[in-house]
Amino acid sequence: MNMVSFPPRRSRGKVHVPTVTLAHGGGGKAMKDLIDDVFVEAFDNPLLASLDDSARIDLLDLAQHGDRLAFTTDSFVVDPLVFPGGDIGRLAVCGTVNDLAVGGALPLYLSCAVIVEEGVSIDFLRQIARSMAATAQEAGVKIVTGDTKVVNKGACDQMFITTTGVGVVAAGVELGAHRARLGDAVLVNGLLGDHGAAILGARGDMALQSPIESDCAPLQGLIASLLNAAPNARFLRDPTRGGVATVLNEIAEAAQVAIEIDEAVTPLRDEVRGFCEILGLDPLYLANEGKIVAIVPPDEAEQALEAMRAHRLGRQAAVIGSVVAGEPGRVTMRTIFGGRRIVDMLVGEQLPRIC
Amino acid sequence: MRYVDEFRDRAKADFLVKEIERLLARIGRDENRPLQIMEVCGGHTHSIFRYGVEGMLPKSIELVHGPGCPVCVLPMGRVDDCVAIAEHSEVIFTTFGDAMRVPGSRKSLLQAKADGCDVRMVYSPMDALALARKNPAREVVFFGIGFETTMPSTALTVLQAEREGIKNFSIFCNHITIVPTIKAILDSPDLRLDGFLGPGHVSMVIGDAPYEFIARYYKKPMVIAGFEPLDILQSIWMLLKQIDEGRCEIENQYARVAPAGGNSVALQAVAQVYELREFFEWRGLGSIDHSGVKVRDAYAGFDAERKFAVPNAKIADPKSCQCGEVLKGVIKPWQCKVFGRACSPETPLGALMVSSEGACAAYYQYGGIKRGRDEAEASVA
Numbered sequence: 001m002n003m004v005s006f007p008p009r010r011s012r013g014k015v016h017v018p019t020v021t022l023a024h025g026g027g028g029k030a031m032k033d034l035i036d037d038v039f040v041e042a043f044d045n046p047l048l049a050s051l052d053d054s055a056r057i058d059l060l061d062l063a064q065h066g067d068r069l070a071f072t073t074d075s076f077v078v079d080p081l082v083f084p085g086g087d088i089g090r091l092a093v094c095g096t097v098n099d100l101a102v103g104g105a106l107p108l109y110l111s112c113a114v115i116v117e118e119g120v121s122i123d124f125l126r127q128i129a130r131s132m133a134a135t136a137q138e139a140g141v142k143i144v145t146g147d148t149k150v151v152n153k154g155a156c157d158q159m160f161i162t163t164t165g166v167g168v169v170a171a172g173v174e175l176g177a178h179r180a181r182l183g184d185a186v187l188v189n190g191l192l193g194d195h196g197a198a199i200l201g202a203r204g205d206m207a208l209q210s211p212i213e214s215d216c217a218p219l220q221g222l223i224a225s226l227l228n229a230a231p232n233a234r235f236l237r238d239p240t241r242g243g244v245a246t247v248l249n250e251i252a253e254a255a256q257v258a259i260e261i262d263e264a265v266t267p268l269r270d271e272v273r274g275f276c277e278i279l280g281l282d283p284l285y286l287a288n289e290g291k292i293v294a295i296v297p298p299d300e301a302e303q304a305l306e307a308m309r310a311h312r313l314g315r316q317a318a319v320i321g322s323v324v325a326g327e328p329g330r331v332t333m334r335t336i337f338g339g340r341r342i343v344d345m346l347v348g349e350q351l352p353r354i355c
Numbered sequence: 356m357r358y359v360d361e362f363r364d365r366a367k368a369d370f371l372v373k374e375i376e377r378l379l380a381r382i383g384r385d386e387n388r389p390l391q392i393m394e395v396c397g398g399h400t401h402s403i404f405r406y407g408v409e410g411m412l413p414k415s416i417e418l419v420h421g422p423g424c425p426v427c428v429l430p431m432g433r434v435d436d437c438v439a440i441a442e443h444s445e446v447i448f449t450t451f452g453d454a455m456r457v458p459g460s461r462k463s464l465l466q467a468k469a470d471g472c473d474v475r476m477v478y479s480p481m482d483a484l485a486l487a488r489k490n491p492a493r494e495v496v497f498f499g500i501g502f503e504t505t506m507p508s509t510a511l512t513v514l515q516a517e518r519e520g521i522k523n524f525s526i527f528c529n530h531i532t533i534v535p536t537i538k539a540i541l542d543s544p545d546l547r548l549d550g551f552l553g554p555g556h557v558s559m560v561i562g563d564a565p566y567e568f569i570a571r572y573y574k575k576p577m578v579i580a581g582f583e584p585l586d587i588l589q590s591i592w593m594l595l596k597q598i599d600e601g602r603c604e605i606e607n608q609y610a611r612v613a614p615a616g617g618n619s620v621a622l623q624a625v626a627q628v629y630e631l632r633e634f635f636e637w638r639g640l641g642s643i644d645h646s647g648v649k650v651r652d653a654y655a656g657f658d659a660e661r662k663f664a665v666p667n668a669k670i671a672d673p674k675s676c677q678c679g680e681v682l683k684g685v686i687k688p689w690q691c692k693v694f695g696r697a698c699s700p701e702t703p704l705g706a707l708m709v710s711s712e713g714a715c716a717a718y719y720q721y722g723g724i725k726r727g728r729d730e731a732e733a734s735v736a
Contacts, residue, residue, distance in 0.1 A: 208478075270356050273356055273359075274356060274359075277356075277359060279478075280401075282405075335405070335406045335407045336363050336365065336406075337363050337365055337368055337406040337407065337408070337411075337584045337585075338365045338368055338369065338407075338411060339406050339407020339408055339409075339410050339411045339584075340407045340410055341404060341405065341406070341407040342720065344719075344720045347700040347701050348456060348465075351452035351453045351455055351456065351476070
């Protein structure tokens with residue numbers, strides 16, 4: 001590896017108070033101590049430790065992975081910050097890693113910008129930073145630059161995180177929604193709607209206790225084996241907000257094709273089905289944080305399915321439908337009952353029904 | 356999933372559809388003169404679209420999607436009143452989720468929330484009462500909406516608040532009652548309906564006796580129906596059987612939930628807290644006598660209408676809307692002049708486009724993948 005030269009290791013600061021105060025955003029010693037003690041400590045890598053204004057990455061290093069840079073950013077404002085199956089830190093790493101991976105890129109480096117409300121406990125901040133570090137390790141990425149801002153009480157809801165990521169796309173990998181063709185298979189890598197249901201349940205507004213855990217996970221490994229097995233895959237996307245229904249509509253619109261899915265083979269866990277039945281929600285519109293929708297040519301569908309099922313995060317992968325002849329831009333579902341219905345874009349957020 | 360999957364069994368559905376076809380042939384109805392059946396309740400409309408039931412039925416039967424969506428029929432003026440109450444700085448305004456998006460003449464509750472009002476979504480009026488307990492310095496108002504299905508829960512919450520001596524809780528009562536509305540539809544001169552699927556959850560509370568007049572005086576059969584797709588198919592089959600055998604009765608398909616006499620405890624609570632209004636304004640249908648309830652004087656302290664001076668302005672429905680004709684089955688949703696153009700779920704003009712249970716919104720969202728005829732028309736949307 002072509003190494004950049006690093007300055008000599010400096011001594012790391014320590015935080016000696018229990019909560020974040022406006023002093024930690026003031027640019028002085030308190031801020032440096034917070035960054036050192038919480039973030040540098042957790043993320044632990046030489047590129048970050050130098051604490052320069054930017055991380056500098058060797059182009060030749062990047063070029064060995066492919067011929068195009070992928071670059072993405074995402075902000076995380078999840079409520080609650082800790083939920084069954086994850087927390088805002090894990091989510092902030094997975095979200096950006098997955099956005100890179102579904103574009104066919106190998107995710108490599110992340111930035112992490114945190115906006116903290118005064119009064120948040122240092123221990124909690126440390127817990128989130130460690131969760132980010134552990135997830136970054138799982139995803140094979142390094143968090144190499146960052147920023148911390150402290151705002152007045154009430155100016156944000158405890159903590160917002162923005163991560164930006166860069167990755168490299170291997171030569172020859174071409175993915176795009178417009179590439180979907182008649183006959184292509186539509187696959188998902190497992191049970192749908194877990195994240196959305198877990199978050200709604202964890203908010204406690206619904207007075208429902210549910211054992212559902214978020215599916216929040218970095219998908220670069222699963223996607224690499226999928227692309228290896230199905231080199232002509234047309235398009236991948238992570239169905240986060242808006243769920244699978246929204247992604248399918250985007251694909252149908254972009255490629256000007258019709259898509260039909262089959263309710264009977266769409267993988268859902270019973271708890272999510274029950275949750276949706278009670279609240280009058282449709283699981284197809286619930287968010288996922290560890291799932292992909294893959295459009296694959298028919299002759300590669302079988303290999304793609306096998307490759308996903310062989311991976312820890314794809315055991316319950318399924319072919320849920322296909323690109324069919326029909327009105328361009330239209331997504332339909334063959335219902336479990338034998339009927340057909342249109343699966344449209346949602347106008348706003350899904351709201352529980354009265355009765 | 357137990358108690359759910361049994362009611363979505365495809366083999367049983369196929370059998371029922373064949374039986375329905377056989378009966379329709381015997382009754383002598385065809386595509387040109389289809390049998391018109393109204394499902395009264397918005398929950399039925401939702402299931403019919405959600406499972407594609409309409410597309411499984413022969414062309415000689417036509418489902419007319421009725422007025423039983425409480426969110427849809429709420430007039431704009433009442434939403435304005437909600438917003439006016441929510442704008443009081445001491446108020447925490449609580450509501451069921453899907454009422455948040457209903458447009459008022461100024462704004463919806465969702466917009467009021469964005470503008471700084473404390474509007475919160477709850478799942479039960481008891482959750483609103485819990486908020487009142489937790490926030491003694493605030494005034495908690497619950498948006499009471501819905502037919503007899505939700506009426507007992509708000510009535511019981513008021514009674515509970517009274518028992519506990521809670522003073523900072525009130526409900527903004529917009530409860531409506533289904534029977535006068537069915538009567539208003541039956542009285543309309545352009546009526547073409549051949550029968551009704553009765554509202555299952557309303558019947559769970561009121562029983563089947565209040566519908567007797569429909570069979571006796573208007574000579575229309577009704578089957579009280581459950582909400583799973585098999586419930587709906589079986590109810591249609593029962594209705595056809597009545598017609599075929601020359602009977603005209605109120606039958607109950609949903610006996611597993613809706614007892615013949617209704618729920619006397621629930622009815623007692625409702626009678627204790629509420630009394631009929633002279634009339635109530637419905638979006639799309641206009642003013643209907645005795646179709647709404649208000650809080651009795653004895654519980655005036657829990658009545659948001661009295662606690663807060665509400666503007667109570669009457670806002671006319673947009674002239675271009677043909678919701679009334681859709682509700683009565685005179686036209687299909689997509690035959691309305693503004694369907695999918697000026698009126699869509701994003702910018703609903705008419706009542707039926709407001710909630711996902713409204714006939715127009717259901718058509719817009721789930722589409723009429725039905726008959727060749729419908730498909731071409733609906734794709735205009």
